[in-house]
Amino acid sequence: SLTTTLGDYAFQNVFMNASGVHCQTEAELDQLAASPAGTLVTKTGTLEARAGNPEPRFAQLALGTINSMGLPNLGIDYYIAYAERFQEKHPGRPIFLSVAGMKPDDFPLLAQKIQDSGFTGLTEFNLSCPNVPGKPQIAYDFDTTEAILAAIFKVFKKPAGVKLPPYFDLAQFDQVAAILNRYPLTLINSINSLGNGLWIDPATDTTAIKPKGGFGGIGGQYAKPIALANVRAFRQRLRGDISIIGTGGVTTGRDAYELILCGANLVSLGSILATEGLGAFTRLSSELESEMAKKGYTSLAEFRGQLKTL
């Protein structure tokens, strides 16, 4: 079976969407809810609704995707209201809210809104949107990251996590994990897209997307080794009570299996969900079950975190 747990929560299937994909509107969220996915996360909501960046702002590449969406979303109030209705209709099926500030001071305001709501699920504070022109990714600034976590947890008493960008240096994993371990986090989600790649059309020598001169977040197969390293590195450094949503480069059941070997509790689908559609959940679930059968496992707990090294 593909059942899993994260914190005190249980899920019937290990797969979910990655925030941003198929989760902006009520109709899309309802389609996710009716799919085999074990849970879902809303598009990152900001205090005010946003139209996002000019189009084209998403493109499919040979081995993944590039995007510079610019946080288009219907606003935090819309997603809180959706989540409150969802939990009425589906008791025992916890979901995730994703939220981000356009500036650091927005984070405690978002936290307070969710704290004051009837939402009983989990909240992911996105510290890693790469696509808002002129705004650095918060999670690459460790002092600001720590200040935001301190401000959030002054008001927030519900289960919370952070969405992190990819890190590339082992010293960064040490520094970030040391900060995260000081706060009552339930989870991290690793990784967000690889910030600021560039794709060029060989026929026209032109970029694939319009915002930011063509720079955008890269996802899909390009991201997989980096996602595996990030999940593994954080699993080795975080408190045992902090769970991990593994995100990045999953296109096969084997990819999901490997993220779980590195320590993932849930596995989210970004680029593959965007390009293949909701059928990806069915295909990947059956591929992951085949991979487990081949290795003689009947539950995720038997191999989670059990990566072997030489």
Ligand code: DHB
């Ligand atoms: C956007 C935000 C993200 O966190 C991400 O990884 C990709 C895109 C966005 O809306 O621009």
